[in-house]
Amino acid sequence: MFCWRLTASLALLTLGLAEYVQFVNLSYGDVNFNCPKDQMLSGIFSIYNDLTLDRFWSFGCTPFPFGDKLGDCSWSVDYANDWTEYSEYQCPLHAVLAGVHSTPNKKHGDRRMKFKCCKFSKNILTRCQWSYDLNHYKDSLNFSLPNDTFPAGMKTDFNEDEKDRIFKIFICSYSKL
Secondary structure, eight states: OHHHHHHHHHHHHHHTOTTTOOOSOOTTOOEEEEOOTTEEEEEEEEEEETTTTEEEEEEEEEEOSTTOOOEEEEEOSSOSOOTTOOEEEEOOTTEEEEEEEEEEETTTTEEEEEEEEEEOSSEEEEEEEEOOOSOOTTSOEEEEOOTTOEEEEEEEEEETTTTEEEEEEEEEEEEEO
16 A cells, blocks of 8 residues: 555656645545536546556536536436446536546446536537547546636547556637627
8 A cells, every 4th residue: 555655646746746636536436526516627637556557536626707607517327438438428518517426347447437517508618629638548647627618528548458548528618698
């Protein structure tokens, strides 16, 4: 146990983030993350642990701008992916990501994910596109949402040999109604 904590701490110190990161899961523990009311997901940080073949997760949130309030939040009914399978999830129209849930499985060395999306009323999302790869297999993931953009989905691809996923986020701009 000491070894993986030391490895994680060294990785964070190298990135200069150790004092700022609080992980929401233990190795092979569920991830249950919700942004506070009227906030959306704005950052994702994750490190891969070679000893446990799992990722540790941390998320950031920011208030939804322009005086609009988020409402009608709901979780995806089903998991966005099956074990070891590709997934692509997009929030319903005019909704942003505001939470992440994932359940691990040691046998598959993988996680299944659900997403919480919250709708808004005074703006619409436009010019949506998938981001670049946020990580390489077994590397850290450190993503902050660019200014004036909104998270509206996530795409993941699993590699059986690496026992890890590459992540992309669906990023949109806004237009006022």
